[in-house]
Amino acid sequence: MTDTRSFALVSAALHALVQAAAAEVAAGAAVRIGPPRAAEPGATAISLTLYHHAANAAFRAADIPARDPGGARLAPPPLAFDLHYLVAIASDQPLAGELLLGRLMAALAAQPVLTRDALTAVAEGGAYPALAGAAAAPQIEMIRLIAAYPAPDAAAALWSGLFQLPHQPSLHLVVSPVMIAFDDVRPSPPPVRRREP
Template sequence: MSSPLSLGAVSAVLRNLLDNGLVDTAPALGTVKVTAVAPDTIAVDEPDAPPSLNLFLYRVTPNQGWRNTDLPAYDGDGARRTNPPLALDLHYLLTAYGSADFQAEIMLGYAMYLLHERPVLDRAAIRRALDPNPLGPSILPPAFQALTAADLADQAEAITVTPEPLDTEELARLWSAMQAHYRPTAGYVVSVVLIQATKPSRPALPVLTRGPVDRSTGRDRGVVVEPSLLPPFPTLERVGIPHARQAARLGDTITLFGHHLAGASATAHFGHRLLDEPNEVAVGTVTDPHTIEVPLPSGADAERDWPAGLWTVTVSVVPPGAAESRRSTAVALPLAPRPSLPPVSVARDAATGAVTVVLDVRPRVRPAQSARLALGGTEAEADEHRDPLAPLTFRLPGLTAGPKWARLTVDGVESLLVDRSAAPPVFDPGQAVDVPS
């Protein structure tokens, strides 16, 4: 396969082909300058400008034949398994510039004839065009010397040069976009250039058996077909929280809904951004393939190890007939904080009128977590808290006296002010704070 230098290498090979071909087949034209630059950089108003041909790469498109042959793949350890090539088609404009009558037409005719006679860029021609040794490396510009490392001649598929008809509307758009004076032009497409990474890869070993092998017959189990549109793997779809609350609390029993959840040794894994390893809750044997009930822990240890905020839940289970456990997809679980009311203290500053609330929270709020307290319509951020065992301090300016509903938000998850176990729902009377005057 080729390297990323291949685009420049193709242009260099085509320019070399035209340059040498005009010298051999059309000596009567004299010296013809062959370039590969943008048309707007060519001076066309100079009276003594020599005749020239210009090859301009104006578009690059994916090759449809090679585009979907492979995709980048990695194994379970993150090691690269494949290096799929980047397959490209290169679209060129071949333009002739001449100041005398019929000069441009004659040069364009010879150039098109040369490309017609060489519809395939063979490997020997590519190597000759890119090899600087005959001329000496000091004669060639550094950019051209680098193209020898393109490995263009070693790619798997040959490079073809094919005319690409361009109608007057497309030509008008191209030359208007380039803001250059139109000259006799022909379009060509060069296909295919294969650019491939040289990163080390580790291909997968061949498959010898499909499933367990029967020792008596020596035959493998074969492909297991399941008549369902659902993937045959443990999958979680959502979390059910008691009384349809928006967040769970420690001590709740949550319900995980999904499919293919039945099996032995089921374990729920709870991940949090502040934990290096997820917390695990053993469930045991599950008979219902669609639901798993998981009790959340409670008590002092849980308040220390289960911070409030957003959690991700997965389940590992050994399916029936399988020997190893499988891990499910993940779903989100918001775990709400619970303010201990009444607060430790509520005091108003006589000078400023601001109210300071010292509040204990369960689960414990860690130093890396954000906490906000809203009393009525007034909200404030917690002061810096470095000790997770210490209560939080909030300073709320402009707070009027009287009972206020309290809402505590930790890492984006709000405490449960509404009691949804009642019908209709009501505010939890235990979630109010009496603000002194």
């Protein structure tokens, strides 16, 4: 997909998607990347939090480092991950959380993938200087946006243990697969030709 900025690029693209969807329901809703916060009087805020990442099971053993006929490593296989996000809505307005949650679910159903164009637009948009030049290269699979439904106990543990906040209307999202390609190929030692007695 891109270099080691893949996670940041995906978070920025999700931010843009959530902000566009929220603007259709609550014009003043602010979307931020970071952990959830308590609701402030008269305000509606949406937090986008990357709270877990895991190796993608399908790609973990799908490839081995490419080697030339002499046994030297040419390139490492890309790293593939599943990113777990929480989109939380904090508001003291009646039904604001439910209205925004419904709109976000509809937006994800309408656009269940992060396209290369969306990722490139975020990288070149100028809002995130650290992403300049992080254009998304084609990858084997599209990056899917999958709504996740954790068990009530797991969700309660997330709120009470990790965020230490009362539960807010929220959406769990798995973004998969997110690839990291890197070019720092270290030379392989020469293969063993003979063994000393």
